[in-house]
Amino acid sequence: MKKIAVFVGTRPEGIKMAPVIAALRQAPDLEPIVVSTGQHREMLQQVVDLFQITVDHDLAVMQPNQTLASLTARLMTRIDELLDRIEPDMALVQGDTTTVLVASLACFYRRIPIGHVEAGLRTGNIWSPFPEEVNRRLASPLVTLHFPPTEFGRANLLKEGVADKQIRVTGNTVIDALQMEVQRQQDPQIKAKIDQALAEEVGRDWDQVPYVLVTGHRRENFGQGFEQICDALADLADRFPDHRFIYPVHLNPQVQAPVQARLGDRRNIKLITPRDYRTFVALMSRCRLVLTDSGGVQEEAPGLGKPVLVMRDTTERPEGVEAGTVQLVGADRARIVEAASELLTDRASYDAMAEAVNPYGDGQAAERILDRIREHFAELVAGASNASP
Structure with a gap:
């Protein structure tokens, strides 16, 4: 069974990762390890409770009136220490927060493959949104598997030199989460x-x-x-x-x-x-x-x-x-x-x-992500077999 570290820090990350975590929990071959960095502790907790997410590790990084630099430094230290203990086979990050940037860099340092949910979003302006545009741009070269929600994200990644085989358009997991919740509200x-x-x-x-x-x-x-x-x-x-x-x-x-x-x-x-x-x-x-x-x-x-x-x-x-x-x-x-x-x-x-058609997906993004993760591990096995004398 492959261990997948799933990093969440803010409420939007929690919402968009909830369908992925739920799918991982049901998978017989994949074990999710949910890591909360605590960027938005109270607001993230609402999502954790609603989607019944079990947080396996809480890094509790937030401090009053902290700067982005101090948050980044604390995140790097605590994420690196955790990776040393849990030794995941892959990590998943979502979006464009400081959690995404730092978790991606920490995993890169330890040669842990990274999957980026909602990859490829760009405005072309490093100051808008700030600091998210830079977070996601800096994370992309470190990522192994990119999961853009649309063809627009895929095109952005290709223009930046990401290999097509590393990209899988999935739709946006937020539509998965939305459909889950609308159904519950019946x-x-x-x-x-x-x-x-x-x-x-x-x-x-x-x-x-x-x-x-x-x-x-x-x-x-x-x-x-x-x-x-x-x-x-x-x-x-x-x-x-x-x-x-x-x-x-x-x-x-x-x-x-x-x-x-x-x-x-x-x-x-x-x-x-x-x-x-x-x-x-x-x-x-x-x-x-x-x-x-x-x-x-x-x-x-x-x-x-x-x-x-x-x-x-x-x-x-x-x-x-x-x-x-x-x-x-x-x-x-x-x-x-x-x-x-x-x-x-x-x-x-x-x-x-x-009445315009929503371009962001059909509610099946999480399953497409898991399918590509499985393909990745199968490719590693095949590569190792081909390399054997």
């Missing part, structure tokens, strides 16, 4: 619990009033960007008094401060605490429109037929732009207001986005 007891939780924070009629769902937390929007986003939301709240604007506000003080100062007293803007994945899926499922600077939401919301306005100047997910499921509006007050207003008033514009 349970009346689960639905009742979700309704009760949101009724307490948003209002008992939370799903009876049309609403726009908002998320925002990107570093590159800190400062003036968040001020622009908040002012745009205030304008929209005035323009559409019959709508709610529900905003689960990230815990980072650089997000909390401008959001609370500019939007805290608005009647039809509901600033709520960050929601667990289950509740967030319910919010996405029943909203009219999503405003976000997140990455994963660009993939998830179209899977539920929801138009997405991306409050960033760039996206590493241009497939959605090309397919018509998302639109880039930047952290720009006027552009956000104009685009959202059109979608909320023009049925043809709304339907064009809501």
Whole structure:
């Protein structure tokens, strides 16, 4: 049995790795060893509980007010020490966090093969998103197996010199996770619990009033960007008094401060605490429109037929732009207001986005990843046999 170390650090990593971990748990020939670096401890724990993930090792790297450099240094030391103890046959990383960069480098130093889930995403701008664009670019040369979600990611990797045999387009595991959760929410007891939780924070009629769902937390929007986003939301709240604007506000003080100062007293803007994945899926499922600077939401919301306005100047997910499921509006007050207003008033514009085909997969990405991992180990055995005298 081959030991596969699966690294997760943040909530999005946990969500997107959950289907892979579940598939590994069911595989008779592969043994997952789940490693939490603890980059987003509280938010990751929500996902661990929801998907019933057993964390085998918790590195607990987070410290108050840490810099990216200090986080990177602690991660390298603790991941390297763990690899020395557990000696995995392969490691899996997901996305573009500091966990991905450091785990990939630590595994490279120990000659441990690395599989990169959601590989090949690029904006072409090292400062956007920051530091994720550089994290994923630096990790790619260290990776053995690349699992891009789409042909766009594959093309990026080929342009950077990655051999085609190292690449397997799989679709995005976030669609696997989304479909798993949507199915679970058909349970009346689960639905009742979700309704009760949101009724307490948003209002008992939370799903009876049309609403726009908002998320925002990107570093590159800190400062003036968040001020622009908040002012745009205030304008929209005035323009559409019959709508709610529900905003689960990230815990980072650089997000909390401008959001609370500019939007805290608005009647039809509901600033709520960050929601667990289950509740967030319910919010996405029943909203009219999503405003976000997140990455994963660009993939998830179209899977539920929801138009997405991306409050960033760039996206590493241009497939959605090309397919018509998302639109880039930047952290720009006027552009956000104009685009959202059109979608909320023009049925043809709304339907064009809501009915566009989601390009991010069919819910079978995890199984494709496991198939390629098995092929890799079979190739090693075949290579060793051919090399024997």
